[in-house]
Amino acid sequence: MALDQILVIITGLSLASWVAWYFWFSEKKAVKIQTSEGGIQEAVIKVKGGYTPDVLIFQAGKPIRLNFIREENASCTEEVVFSDLNKRATLTPFKTIPVELKIDKPGEYGFQCGMGMIKGKLIIEG
Numbered sequence: 001m002a003l004d005q006i007l008v009i010i011t012g013l014s015l016a017s018w019v020a021w022y023f024w025f026s027e028k029k030a031v032k033i034q035t036s037e038g039g040i041q042e043a044v045i046k047v048k049g050g051y052t053p054d055v056l057i058f059q060a061g062k063p064i065r066l067n068f069i070r071e072e073n074a075s076c077t078e079e080v081v082f083s084d085l086n087k088r089a090t091l092t093p094f095k096t097i098p099v100e101l102k103i104d105k106p107g108e109y110g111f112q113c114g115m116g117m118i119k120g121k122l123i124i125e126g
């Protein structure tokens with residue numbers, strides 16, 4: 001095998017492991033939401049070209065309030081859709097739009113913009 005072929009393979013492998021590391025690492029950014037004294041699990045999600053945070057961890061069976069604050073006018077993020085939960089909301093720009101949920105079944109529930117271009121995820125722990 002020629003040296004340049006070996007170099008190509010090494011470059012490819014390190015690129016692949018960087019991509020794997022990147023996705024593994026970004027998955028670690030899940031935010032665990034604490035329950036307030038009133039028994040509600042409340043989180044603020046900033047909407048600007050994406051959801052921040054985009055992975056949130058809650059406990060099953062307790063009320064959840066997601067306060068979406070859409071800091072842009074781009075029509076992409078105008079709607080947020082929870083397809084697994086049959087719920088959607090229109091996000092008025094620069095206003096806090098609460099979305100109330102209660103999920104009894106542990107699992108992962110995705111949410112996304114109306115066109116499905118940007119996504120987030122709720123992880124419900126039992």
Ligand SMILES: [Cu+2]
Nearest residue numbers: 076113115117
């Ligand atoms: Cu969109």
